[in-house]
Amino acid sequence: MQLSPDDHIFWQYGFVKINATIVFTWALMFIMAAGSKIVTSKLSTGLKRSRWQNLLEIIITTIEKQIEEVGLSQPQRYLSFLGTLFLFVAFANICTVIPGYKPPTGSLSTTAALALCVFVAVPLFGIVDQGAIGYCKSYMEPTFIMLPFNIIGEITRTLALAVRLFGNMMSGEMIIGILLTITPFIFPIIMTVLGLLTGLVQAYIFTILATVYIAAAMGNQRSGPEAESKK
Amino acid sequence: MLIDWFTVIAQVVNFLVLVWLLKRFLYAPILNAIDAREKRIAAELADADARKDEAQKERDEFKHKNEEFDQQRASLLSKATLDAQSERQRLLEDARMESEGLRARQQEALRNDYQNLKEDIIGRTRDEVFAIARKALNDLATVNLEEHMVEVFIHRCRALHEEEIKALQYAFKAATEPARVRSTFPLQAEQQKAIELAAREVFAFAGQFHFEISPDLVSGIELSVNGHEVAWSIADYLLELEKNVGEHLIVQPRPVVQKESNPDESKPEAQPES
Known part of the structure; x- marks a missing residue:
């Protein structure tokens, strides 16, 4: 039994290989980009617009609102990164209803890559917002003794982010696989529907956590008692 | 091994490419469309507000003009009523004066007719009496x-x-x-x-x-x-x-003249001179 779509290799040349994770990712990327291109090529600025445009507008404005609610006052700056994160994970998980499809998010490599992106993006946004020194100082708060703990916390939360998504998606896949061998009728369908819900929840959790990490890195936009005490 | 580092790198690249693609084909056009719509709606709302203000202004102006018109109409009506009353008074006065003049002329004409008749009767009587007297005296x-x-x-x-x-x-x-x-x-x-x-x-x-x-x-x-x-x-x-x-x-025609004249407006000169 293959635990990860990484093990399904289509082509390999030494270190370089094309496995199911990459192929399905490309397929998702193509569908998302082409679909966006098709829908946005006929955008209407009037009050009458297409259903697809309405759907995309609802999704994007909802993501913006969620980002803003977390504490980032300028959501459009982070929309590209966080929105893509959510849409990719959600779309990858929704597509599990397609027979033969292996979600890339069921690969620890993919979740690790996404967590790595978050791991890099958080300090980048922090540095852009408050400068390198200002951002580095935040690791020594409340005292410099906390510096190693903050660094460890940064790494472990990234690791947790990757493993959480991978574990949930992989476990969902495995449960469905096991159930198919035990009770091949009806019950796997229910679990697949449950898996859709779980996948969307995971996409939401992954994105919200990434947003919270970025918001935490924004010194002047940080919300809560910590930010108030800083002021 | 659960993590394939080539796949990790490839997925990072794929993710970054996807970020660029979605930014290029999804976020920017959709946000631009939303912004354009919001601007358009804001412009329409502003236009509607302006039209509403203008309509309110025109309504106030119309109301003001209506009130002015009502006032003018009332003043013109009262002026016309006064003019009509004065004109009526004038016409009545004219008619009265004309009737008085007519009556005076009629009385004058009657008086003249009476005078002429009287003179005529007197003359004829005198002539007849004279003729008789002459004839009688000549005969005598x-x-x-x-x-x-x-x-x-x-x-x-x-x-x-x-x-x-x-x-x-x-x-x-x-x-x-x-x-x-x-x-x-x-x-x-x-x-x-x-x-x-x-x-x-x-x-x-x-x-x-x-x-x-x-x-x-x-x-x-x-x-x-x-x-x-x-x-x-x-x-x-x-x-x-x-x-x-x-x-x-x-003395004889006096009652006739009295009967024809208005008792209220009878004047001494209306009576024949004795």
């Missing part, structure tokens, strides 16, 4: 009557008041022309002499006498000098009669 005119007339004339001269006699004496003295004696009938020589004697005696006249016949005198004798005269004639009686008849006829 005999020598005796003529002698009586001369005697009556002489008696009358003598019976004059002293003042009259004195005035006539003065006139006779101042006369340079002969005294003129007019009579209806030719006087006999004795009659002429009797008249001359009476005149010389009463008026102390020393001048000449000139006797002439005048048919205008109705059975009468007239002695005149320098515009002063002494006369006796039946015409005097006839004149008295004419006067009495005229007065009687003037």
